[in-house]
Amino acid sequence: MQPLTEIRGRAAPMQAAHIDTDVIMPKQFLKGIDRAGLGDKVFFDQRYDSVGAPRQDFILNREAWRDSRFLIVGPNFGCGSSREHAVWGLMQFGIRALIGTSFAGIFNDNCRSNGLLTVTLPADQIAMLLAHAGDPARNMLMLDLASQEMTVVHNGTVIAFEIDARRKRALLVGLDAIGTTLQDAQAIGQFEATRRTAYRWL
Amino acid sequence: MPLSLYDKLVDANTVRRLEGGEQILLYIDRTVLNEYTSPQAFTGLREAGRRVWRPEASLAVVDHVNPTAARRMREIADSQAAAQVDYFERNARDFGIELFDILDPRQGIEHVVATEIGFILPGMVVAAGDSHTTTYGALGALGFGIGTSDIEHYLATQTVIYRRLKTMRVTVGGKISAGVSAKDIIMAFIRSIGADGAVGYAIEFAGAAIEALGVEGRMTICNMAVEAGARGAIVAPDDKVFAYLKYTPRAPNGAMWEQAEAYWRTLKSDPGTVFNREVALDASAIAPLVTWGTSPDQAVAIDDIVPNPARETNPTRRAGMVRALEYMGLEPGTPMEAVRIGHAFIGSCTNARIDDLRDAASVLLGHRVAPGVRAMVVPGSSEVRRVAEAEGLDRVFLDAGFEWRQSGCSMCLAMNDDVLGPGERCASSTNRNFEGRQGTGARTHLMSPAMVAAAAVAGHLADVRKFEIKA
Numbered sequence: 001m002q003p004l005t006e007i008r009g010r011a012a013p014m015q016a017a018h019i020d021t022d023v024i025m026p027k028q029f030l031k032g033i034d035r036a037g038l039g040d041k042v043f044f045d046q047r048y049d050s051v052g053a054p055r056q057d058f059i060l061n062r063e064a065w066r067d068s069r070f071l072i073v074g075p076n077f078g079c080g081s082s083r084e085h086a087v088w089g090l091m092q093f094g095i096r097a098l099i100g101t102s103f104a105g106i107f108n109d110n111c112r113s114n115g116l117l118t119v120t121l122p123a124d125q126i127a128m129l130l131a132h133a134g135d136p137a138r139n140m141l142m143l144d145l146a147s148q149e150m151t152v153v154h155n156g157t158v159i160a161f162e163i164d165a166r167r168k169r170a171l172l173v174g175l176d177a178i179g180t181t182l183q184d185a186q187a188i189g190q191f192e193a194t195r196r197t198a199y200r201w202l
Numbered sequence: 203m204p205l206s207l208y209d210k211l212v213d214a215n216t217v218r219r220l221e222g223g224e225q226i227l228l229y230i231d232r233t234v235l236n237e238y239t240s241p242q243a244f245t246g247l248r249e250a251g252r253r254v255w256r257p258e259a260s261l262a263v264v265d266h267v268n269p270t271a272a273r274r275m276r277e278i279a280d281s282q283a284a285a286q287v288d289y290f291e292r293n294a295r296d297f298g299i300e301l302f303d304i305l306d307p308r309q310g311i312e313h314v315v316a317t318e319i320g321f322i323l324p325g326m327v328v329a330a331g332d333s334h335t336t337t338y339g340a341l342g343a344l345g346f347g348i349g350t351s352d353i354e355h356y357l358a359t360q361t362v363i364y365r366r367l368k369t370m371r372v373t374v375g376g377k378i379s380a381g382v383s384a385k386d387i388i389m390a391f392i393r394s395i396g397a398d399g400a401v402g403y404a405i406e407f408a409g410a411a412i413e414a415l416g417v418e419g420r421m422t423i424c425n426m427a428v429e430a431g432a433r434g435a436i437v438a439p440d441d442k443v444f445a446y447l448k449y450t451p452r453a454p455n456g457a458m459w460e461q462a463e464a465y466w467r468t469l470k471s472d473p474g475t476v477f478n479r480e481v482a483l484d485a486s487a488i489a490p491l492v493t494w495g496t497s498p499d500q501a502v503a504i505d506d507i508v509p510n511p512a513r514e515t516n517p518t519r520r521a522g523m524v525r526a527l528e529y530m531g532l533e534p535g536t537p538m539e540a541v542r543i544g545h546a547f548i549g550s551c552t553n554a555r556i557d558d559l560r561d562a563a564s565v566l567l568g569h570r571v572a573p574g575v576r577a578m579v580v581p582g583s584s585e586v587r588r589v590a591e592a593e594g595l596d597r598v599f600l601d602a603g604f605e606w607r608q609s610g611c612s613m614c615l616a617m618n619d620d621v622l623g624p625g626e627r628c629a630s631s632t633n634r635n636f637e638g639r640q641g642t643g644a645r646t647h648l649m650s651p652a653m654v655a656a657a658a659v660a661g662h663l664a665d666v667r668k669f670e671i672k673a
Contacts, residue, residue, distance in 0.1 A: 016525070017518050018397045018497050022636040027617045031267065031282035033241035033289045045638050050624070074518060076398035076431060080634060081615070082239060082333040084349035102401050105433040106333055106347045113351030164365070166223030177351075178252070181359045184217065184227060188361055191217045191229055192256075201323065201454035201462045202231055 001115045003174035007096045007143045009069025011133040012059045019073065020080035021107060025089045038085055039092030060093070064136030070143075072126060072133045073100035078107025087114050097143055099150075101126050115171055117145070119161045129159075145172060204472035206369045207436055208404040211344040211469075215327040217361060228364035230356050231326040234312040235262040235299070237290040238617065239331035243354035244293040255360040257298040261321055262290060263312045266617045268304045270580050270607040276305055280619065297357075310583020310609040313337040313551040317421065318585055320450025324439040324466040329362050334551050334633065336428045340420035341447070342439030342469045344404070347428065367433055368478035370403040371471075374411040376486035381667035383561065384419030385553060385631070385650035387411065388426040389491040389501050391483060397499040401431035403479065406471060411485035412437055417446040418557040425552045426633050429498040438470040492538050492663055493635045493648040495526035500635075502538060504653065504665045510534035529637055530645050531625065538663050541647070545628035546571070546658035547640075548604075548651050549580030550614035553631035558582075558651040559590050562631075563598040565655035568672030571603035572661030578605040580612040580620070604658070616640050629657035 029041040046058050054061040060068060071090075077100050078086065087110045090098075097117040111118045121129075132138045132152055140153035145168060150159050170177065181188075196202050205213070217227040240262075247254070254260070267283035269275070278284040287304065294301035302308045308315060313334055316322050324342035328335060331353045338345030352362050374387055392399075405427050412420065420437045427435035444463055447453045454462045489503035500523070502509065511523035511534065527534065532541065548554065548562050559581065571577045579599050581587040587609055590596055596606045613620040614632040616639070622628055624643030631654045632639075635646040647663060656664040 015518065015521075017522050020497075020634070020636045022615070022634065022639050026638050026642065027615055028642075030238050030617060031280070031286055033286060034245065035242055045642055076401060079397060079431060080333065080429075080636060082331055082347040082349055084239070084242075084351060087349070102398055104398075104401060104431060106349055109352060110349035113349060113355075164223045164225065166220055166225050169222065177363065178246075178250070178355050178358045181227065181355065181361060181363070184361075185359070188217055188227070188229065188255075188359060192360065195215075195229065199325070199462070199465065201458050202326070 001174040001176070004096070004115050004117060004171045005145055007069050007117070009096070009141065010065060010067060011070035011072050011129065011139045011141050012065040012068040013072050013130045013133040014059065015072070015074045015130050017074040018076045018079050021078055021083050021086040022080055024078070024086040025083055030083060030085055035088045038089035042089035042093045067094060069094060069096045070141050071095055071098050072129045073098055075101045077103050079104040082106045084110045084113070087111055087116055091116055099126070099129060112167055113177065115174065117171065119163070121159065121161060125159055204474040204476070206471045206475045206477060207406055207438055207469055208344065208367070208369055208434060211325065211327055212366055214325070220363070225363050225365050227361050228327065229361055230329045231259065232322060232328045233260045233330045233353070233356055234316045235260055235330070235353070236266050236312055236332060237264050237286045238266045239350050240293070240353055241286060241289050242350045243357060244297070246354040247297070247357060252358045254297045254299065254357045259360065260299045260357070261316060262294040262299050262301040263315050264290060264302065264304050264309065265311045266611045266615070268610045269618050270610045270612045270620060272605070272607055274305060274608050283618065307584055310585065311551045311554065311611055313425065314555060314582035314586065317341065318450065318583060320447055320453035323447065323453065323462070324443060325469055329356055333428050334425050336432065336435045337421050337425040337551060339424035339434065339436040340417055341443055342436060342466065344434050344436060346433045367404040368402055370400060370405045370479040370481060371477040372405055372407050372481045372483065373409040374407065374483045374485050375409045376411055376484045377414065378411060378485045378488060381490055381652065382488055383650040383652060384415050384422040386488050386491050387483070387485060388423045389498070389648065390488045392426065392430045392499050393491070393501045394483065395430050395481060397429060397497045398431045400427065403432055404434035404436070405432045407435060407437050413440065416557055417442050418555040421555065422552055426498070429633060439466050490650060490653050490666055492653065493646070494530065494532060494538065495523065496529055496635055496637050497522070497526065498633070498635060498648060500526055501648070504538055504663060506538060508532045508534050508536045508538065539665060540662060541627070542662045543627045543629045543647070543657055544575060545622060545626060546575055546577035546654050547580070547613045547628055547630045547632065548578070548654050549582070549612050550632040551582065551611070552633040553651045554580060554582035554586065556586050556589050558631065559586065559595050562651040562655040563595045565652050565666060565669060565671065566602040566604070566659065567598055569602055569659045571658045575658055575661055577603060577658040578607055578613070580607045581609045583609045602659070613640055629654045629663060
């Protein structure tokens with residue numbers, strides 16, 4: 001995983017509630033055995049019409065938002081299927097952080113695994129960010145993970161955010177989660193032996 | 203302090219608390235792997251030169267991409283799907299994991315297979331690469347879905363990094379009426395609490411209506427709890443669960459069964475447990491439900507009408523309703539029973555077990571599918587299919603004009619060749635009515651298997667309570 005320290009770029013608004021992973025990455029793109037080629041498939045059915053032409057009413061197809069690094073999203077973003085392809089696609093498109101009031105559990109864990117930052121903020125701050133994100137003259141954001149702050153560039157508004165300390169550290173150093181856990185291999189082995197002695201049917 | 207069953211299961215499997223933060227290292231007793239969420243996890247292991255920690259704790263089942271045509275074949279015309287199955291088989295072989303391939307007589311949807319063979323037992327903690335892993339809560343196991351990176355982490359370490367959830371108890375009192383099923387209970391719950399109402403929670407389902415359900419009905423409930431955002435849904439195991447497991451091929455036997463059952467009987471929340479949230483539902487007030495929109499919480503009783511967004515005061519919800527109605531091609535005020543369908547689908551890990559097929563068949567007996575409706579049954583597993591055939595249910599479905607197919611996930615998410623076209627409308631016993639779920643532009647109405655059967659015969663959404671049962 002690549003270390004994540006700061007993100008600077010445009011934000012795009014995507015305020016609908018319950019945007020699910022079927023919409024983020026439709027099923028026809030789940031048949032690979034690697035992670036590649038998903039950047040131009042993300043939100044496919046909303047991005048392209050039936051003959052494959054980009055829809056101008058889709059926010060990420062419009063010139064001012066095409067290179068967005070942030071999505072300001074509605075509640076329960078990423079609900080539904082566990083498909084990690086949704087996260088791979090968002091990252092390959094160039095998205096580095098999602099900011100919203102709530103995220104679905106599996107999706108949020110998948111973001112953690114891939115270094116896609118999710119930031120949870122109260123509804124009034126999300127409403128303010130959505131208003132900024134909808135205006136190309138005001139939609140530049142800067143986020144600094146170490147200080148846990150983001151700045152709305154055009155007016156200097158600073159928003160502080162919370163993040164689990166261990167998750168933050170993992171993002172900052174681009175931690176290899178498996179390698180780290182395997183440092184606990186002995187503890188896991190002992191735990192397993194005890195558990196399987198007590199419950200022999202396991 | 204009195205503890206909930208959920209907290210007891212998490213405590214029992216905590217290897218250790220991780221420094222700096224709220225995460226724990228959680229030991230995982232079992233997983234089930236499928237061909238589409240696992241390949242990149244195995245590639246990760248190969249690239250890092252890592253082994254699988256405990257291969258016998260994993261079971262590999264092909265279920266998402268395989269065709270369900272009546273005649274089983276190893277070959278898949280879709281070359282990408284075929285490559286996924288090939289790689290899956292190679293991974294199972296190379297890493298020593300047991301595989302149920304397409305031609306295996308035990309093949310089926312992972313969550314149907316894992317329960318019917320006794321691979322999942324009460325008290326286990328199960329993490330698997332499919333969101334509907336919550337199903338296992340019906341047996342008193344904690345099951346939750348994980349992504350591909352966490353599958354790789356599990357395979358290499360037998361653990362996942364976990365953060366404890368808040369607890370919610372959902373008490374369903376009273377008794378369901380005729381024509382109402384477990385599917386309607388869980389749809390009523392999701393409607394009442396919203397599609398994000400249980401985000402951050404593990405649910406324990408309790409109450410007279412839950413106790414009265416069979417184990418398969420409880421699976422339907424725990425399965426779909428994830429559609430309210432729950433990352434775990436449990437029912438305390440009881441005699442019905444022990445009877446269900448007793449003769450499954452992989453349950454313990456003899457003295458070990460006695461020992462296991464004695465332990466399983468202790469798996470319940472302590473009296474006086476304080477849950478972070480309590481929700482009560484009255485089962486006797488629940489009517490058969492159907493969805494009208496594109497989120498599982500957008501549901502009404504079958505004798506109700508399509509709701510009007512103009513009456514919704516919350517702007518986000520109103521915008522969601524407007525978009526959903528446009529996608530679904532429905533006008534506010536239309537009676538749900540007037541909505542005509544072209545497809546009827548009975549299948550999925552939510553509703554394709556033997557009880558579900560019996561329910562649907564009892565409605566269909568002596569009836570014919572309406573002209574212009576394509577109806578299909580995709581049993582949850584090859585074993586379900588065999589049991590159904592032994593009971594003659596296949597004849598009931600075929601005589602009614604349904605296709606009687608092989609098992610798999612099929613049109614629930616349309617990753618195989620069972621795909622709907624744009625604008626096609628389906629009465630479906632599945633779990634998600636998302637945009638594009640059953641095909642780009644396809645329109646899904648969720649309901650119980652009996653309600654799908656009634657709709658297939660009527661040619662429009664129909665109230666199974668008014669239906670002439672000829673059985």
